[in-house]
Amino acid sequence: xxxxxxxxxxxxxxxxxxxxxxxxxxxxxxxxxxxxxxxxxxxxxxxxxxxxxxxxxxxxxxxxxxxxxxxxxxxxxxxxxxxxxx
Amino acid sequence: xxxxxxxxxxxxxxxxxxxxxxxxxxxxxxxxxxxxxxxxxxxxxxxxxxxxxxxxxxxxxxxxxxxxxxxxxxxxxxxxxxxxxxxxxxxxxxxxxxxxxxxxxxxxxxxxxxxxxxxxxxxxxxxxxxxxxxxxxxxxxxxxxxxxxxxxxxxxxxxxxxxxxxxxxxxxxxxxxxxxxxxxxxxxxxxxxxxxxxxxxxxxxxxxxxxxxxxxxxxxxxxxxxxx
Numbered sequence: 440x441x442x443x444x445x446x447x448x449x450x451x452x453x454x455x456x457x458x459x460x461x462x463x464x465x466x467x468x469x470x471x472x473x474x475x476x477x478x479x480x481x482x483x484x485x486x487x488x489x490x491x492x493x494x495x496x497x498x499x500x501x502x503x504x505x506x507x508x509x510x511x512x513x514x515x516x517x518x519x520x521x522x523x524x525x
Numbered sequence: 526x527x528x529x530x531x532x533x534x535x536x537x538x539x540x541x542x543x544x545x546x547x548x549x550x551x552x553x554x555x556x557x558x559x560x561x562x563x564x565x566x567x568x569x570x571x572x573x574x575x576x577x578x579x580x581x582x583x584x585x586x587x588x589x590x591x592x593x594x595x596x597x598x599x600x601x602x603x604x605x606x607x608x609x610x611x612x613x614x615x616x617x618x619x620x621x622x623x624x625x626x627x628x629x630x631x632x633x634x635x636x637x638x639x640x641x642x643x644x645x646x647x648x649x650x651x652x653x654x655x656x657x658x659x660x661x662x663x664x665x666x667x668x669x670x671x672x673x674x675x676x677x678x679x680x681x682x683x684x685x686x687x688x689x690x691x692x693x694x695x696x697x698x699x700x701x702x703x704x705x706x707x708x709x710x711x712x713x714x715x716x717x718x719x720x721x722x723x724x725x726x727x728x729x730x731x732x733x734x735x736x737x738x739x740x741x742x743x744x745x746x747x748x749x750x751x752x753x
Contacts, residue, residue, distance in 0.1 A: 446664035446665055447664060447665045448647075448649075448654045448664040448665075449664065451647075451649045451737075452647070452733070454733075455729065455732060456729060456733070459732075461729060477665075477666075479665075479666040479669030479670060480666075482671070485672065485673075486670060486672075486673060486744065487736060487737075487740055489673065489675065489680060490689075490736055490740040491708055491736065492680070493681065493689060494689055494693075494709060494736075494739060495711060496681055496686065497573065497686060497689060497690060497693075497709050502565055502569075506586070507561070507564060509590075510560075510564060510590070510593045511557060511560065513593075514555075514557065514560045515555070515557065
């Protein structure tokens with residue numbers, strides 16, 4: 440194995456830079472080359488993708504309708520300086 | 526009923542607002558539909574972020590409500606130097622900090638950003654890899670991760686979401702703040718750097734550590750025989 444080959448231990452520390460498109464071109468090429476040979480790291484990458492997608496869903500609570508109505512009233516009644524022309 | 530698809534979440538461009546300029550114009554005109562859309566889009570994320578500044582839900586909800594009132598007051602003077610989303614979260618951060626200091630019950634911002642409250646643990650437990658001096662495959666998996674085979678419905682189930690919530694709650698505050706803004710709220714990296722006044726490199730490291738912790742928690746839950 441030569442020095443430019445990526446080991447799994449290194450890949451797991453780069454996986455989020457890979458997902459965020461923040462790896463330099465050579466790093467990206469080494470990363471993808473490793474993935475081609477390593478089912479364990481493919482699984483790891485899939486798990487990280489699923490983690491990010493599932494975390495995104497935490498946010499989805501409904502807005503309390505009572506609060507929404509109060510704020511909408513405040514929006515409707517806001518003073519004229521809040522209505523400055525763009 | 527099939528589970529909802531995993532989507533990247535709403536953006537400022539959805540629902541007919543081509544860009545922030547159009548949205549701001551609508552808000553200034555007094556377009557109530559635009560304001561309702563804005564609340565629907567950001568309220569949940571604001572509530573999550575507000576929990577940094579007040580421990581109980583009630584305080585967090587009040588801070589969010591004050592934030593919306595700040596939006597209503599400020600929209601006429603908003604200059605569009607940042608995205609509308611970032612502007613709203615800035616208002617929240619300012620209100621939250623004031624509130625936190627007044628009540629002395631939340632962690633001040635300087636402490637949130639103190640590097641010693643971060644940790645530099647590896648993403649994966651060291652003993653899951655072969656040692657660096659192993660004769661074959663040094664630093665490669667000794668115990669490779671097992672596929673979760675988790676359908677979307679399982680990832681979205683309440684109990685799974687509680688696992689994620691718990692893992693985030695257990696993070697160092699600065700990691701928790703980054704993952705909340707990036708992955709829960711869905712803010713761009715640039716905006717998070719500006720809001721938290723950290724470098725892009727710092728932001729990436731913190732996000733990486735936070736996500737790695739959450740992945741470990743999910744792995745332990747979804748493949749119970751896996752080493753946590």
